[in-house]
Amino acid sequence: MRVRRVLAALSTLAAAAVLTACSAGGSADVRLAANTPTAASATSAPATSAPVPATTKAVPATTKAAPATTKAAPAKPVMAAGVPCTITAKACVSLSGKQAWLLDEGKIVYGPVKMLPGKQDGPTPVGKWQVEYKEKLHHSTEFNGAPMPNSVFFAPGGIAFHEGSLSRYSAGCVHLSSAASLKFFNTLEKGDEVQVVR
Template structure:
């Protein structure tokens, strides 16, 4: 008696559901061109002098490596210099990211210092899966994907941003091109 099975055929509906779920997971917090989220981002007015919309509470421009805080569509602080992710560890773009955790004395679970201790990430405000956060650190060298701020700005971002606040991380050049294309 043979124990081998004949190959199973994948049902088209299952494939479609798996692809849709994968795309949804990949697109969490981001707006891909042509999606309803991207259109919603384009439909909102920008905060004057920034590449982010009036719905955001915090904005990061990857092109100029600057960040702002907003209240009711108006700049309350910034622009301030930030460090963003370098090659291979880019800071992820997102139009509708949300603050989901804050930790004043966070230590990295991924990176260590030369003495083997976990790298400190003071004033961490997490807004993207994978541990991407605003936090205190050097602003003159690339990060591993996080948005690093000076100590005083990291504390201000920590004190200002609340769980659920919208964060937008964008390329000003891409925003301008997308809006010009309509």
Template sequence: MRKLGTAIAALALAFGLAAPAYAAPGTPCSIDNGACLRLSTNEAWLIYNGTLSYGPVPVTHGRPGYETPVGTFSVLRKVKDDWSVPYNAPMPNAVYFTSSGIAFHEGSLSDLSHGCVHLAPDASVTFYDNLFVGEQVQVVP
């Protein structure tokens, strides 16, 4: 009977029906330090030492054809006042977490992006100031 219960729990987790037991309380993510993003609810959090430290905050993310990727990534670099050349747009407080240029940054909370994660101005400052190169970014559906 114990194996059946374990199998059911594993299936529920695989289909996104349950949070892992090791998730940072208050978030759907399992990282210890970094950012958590849930695409289905347009929410993001900061996590420090396995504990929720900020959020949830509202976000927008990639539009169809430019989806924000799901997975666990590392913060690669930060640029205080960046500019998107392909989309000719400002990217204040950019925190990059993919090699293809996906970042958290200040942006519209009503318009979908080309893959980046838009934050309100105050939230973008908090993410910029509290995410560090090498920390994790976990994106869940």
């Protein structure tokens, strides 16, 4: 009976020593406590040492998830067939080609038609714009009340599609023929995208 108690104490002590060694990374020098009975004295003396408590502590995780460094490339704009604008445009203007089109879901529904943009010191602005408002017979406040039939305003500064001379550059607007300006006026609505490219 006494031998069983000593062996049980030794078993508990050995388990504690292994746990201590594991928590120290496996490199600790594992020794029995000085007052632990040896195998020779186990039969003659009662075990007097208490089991050694396990000193294992939770090791905090030091690895962190690496932040994602790859960003998705921006989607390449889808060009409409036959024009230098994307499929989101409702009206497309090519300054270098002096042409304009009306589009619906990337398909040409009208054009190309001849147009004349702003002159060098008052160019038609390049970019993506939205139709702001329309006026059937607008009169210019800048140019002594000059008539601007079928005006479709789309860029800051009063820039519009309208009927105008196809032999004289504008002050920034897009001049169209009478028939083309009427078609642009009747087709385009507030909020429609207008793209002007070089």
